Amino acid sequence: MLNKPLPSLLGLTKDDMIEIFEQHDEPAYRAGQVLEWIYRHRAGSIDQMTNLSEPLREKLTEQFRFKTMEKVKVQGAGDTTQKYLFKLHDGRYVETVLIPASKGLYGDKADRLTACVSSQVGCAYGCKFCASGLAGLTRNLTADEIVGQLMEVEALSGKKINNIVFMGMGEPLANIKNLEKALDIITGQWGMNIGARHITISTSGLAPMIKQLADRPQQIRLAISLHGATDEVRDKIMPVNSKWDIDALFEALHYYKNKSNKRLTLEYILIKGVNDSLDQATILAKRAKSLKALVNVIPYNTVEGLDWVRPDDEHCHRFRNTVRDAGVTTTMRIEKGHDIDAACGQLRLKQETEEGIIKAPIKA
Ligand code: SAH
Ligand code: SF4
Numbered sequence: 001m002l003n004k005p006l007p008s009l010l011g012l013t014k015d016d017m018i019e020i021f022e023q024h025d026e027p028a029y030r031a032g033q034v035l036e037w038i039y040r041h042r043a044g045s046i047d048q049m050t051n052l053s054e055p056l057r058e059k060l061t062e063q064f065r066f067k068t069m070e071k072v073k074v075q076g077a078g079d080t081t082q083k084y085l086f087k088l089h090d091g092r093y094v095e096t097v098l099i100p101a102s103k104g105l106y107g108d109k110a111d112r113l114t115a116c117v118s119s120q121v122g123c124a125y126g127c128k129f130c131a132s133g134l135a136g137l138t139r140n141l142t143a144d145e146i147v148g149q150l151m152e153v154e155a156l157s158g159k160k161i162n163n164i165v166f167m168g169m170g171e172p173l174a175n176i177k178n179l180e181k182a183l184d185i186i187t188g189q190w191g192m193n194i195g196a197r198h199i200t201i202s203t204s205g206l207a208p209m210i211k212q213l214a215d216r217p218q219q220i221r222l223a224i225s226l227h228g229a230t231d232e233v234r235d236k237i238m239p240v241n242s243k244w245d246i247d248a249l250f251e252a253l254h255y256y257k258n259k260s261n262k263r264l265t266l267e268y269i270l271i272k273g274v275n276d277s278l279d280q281a282t283i284l285a286k287r288a289k290s291l292k293a294l295v296n297v298i299p300y301n302t303v304e305g306l307d308w309v310r311p312d313d314e315h316c317h318r319f320r321n322t323v324r325d326a327g328v329t330t331t332m333r334i335e336k337g338h339d340i341d342a343a344c345g346q347l348r349l350k351q352e353t354e355e356g357i358i359k360a361p362i363k364a
Contacts, residue, residue, distance in 0.1 A: 011144030068148035120170025146182035173209035207252035285326035
């Protein structure tokens, strides 16, 4: 029942669930039974939880939602990258992408299935090149809406996800409370049981929250959307840099690095004439070396309504080689034609603009 504004069972940790059952004078082991139905048996409804008494199932149905979203659209065929558009209970949309075999990226093997999840509807950070930030922030996703994306794409594709990247819509660290709850459910052995080392969080650089994440006992991987090696360049395209400049950001990254021995990734999209000079490449390499970070060079993906341009392939290679030749491990993937796995936020933007939920975005 999609429109019922009830809390969802998918947003509860094991402790939350035990507490709820105790409040209803039900034994704590019921919590384990419900979690098994959700995450092990993948029940499609509360009614399917047949080892619970009928009155208890009724009580749960009255108080909780089970489904958190509805599939609206899927782009791409089964064995390639697939982009899912989901409708939330309040009529808003989010995107989730399934990427098979992201070989080499984030230390993963070729047989991986990666899910790229959204953390917010829209984004408040307004990076000038990004579709997600074009119409500002609508709202945070709740923990159940984060977990729900993963559960839905697994159910719809019939495949098991073994790698998660928070690189969809939104700034995950601006929604850190719900993010942390979702991480507990995703990594819990009673939950989705996906290891923290298979999870990467991408951030535009919210320094205090990077430190907060570093203090978690789990070793989550971190990717930073750097996109400019100096404040002068970064200021032009990422407003977040006026709040936490590159020095503040790197101070937090060193803190993260010292707490966790996981390798950091610096993401660097290449936009023609904006951040793609070879001087930037040299400074980027120096910064990456100070952190022993990996650099992922991403030729810009055109966004409808924005005038930014991707440099030609030759220049992208020259930029990448400059960073690599300075002794930094780099990755770069040049897509031919339209690439659906990057530039997340475009499907939702189109859908919500068409429906008049948001006004047509203003050009940056
Ligand atoms: N808010 C977070 C996570 C979501 S964005 C962050 O910014 O890191 C995921 C990645 O896609 C970011 O690195 C972002 O900079 C990048 N991106 C956004 N628009 C893009 C585009 N048009 N082409 C290529 N990468 C893009
Ligand atoms: Fe937000 Fe990330 Fe897009 Fe910037 S790049 S607007 S932080 S989603």
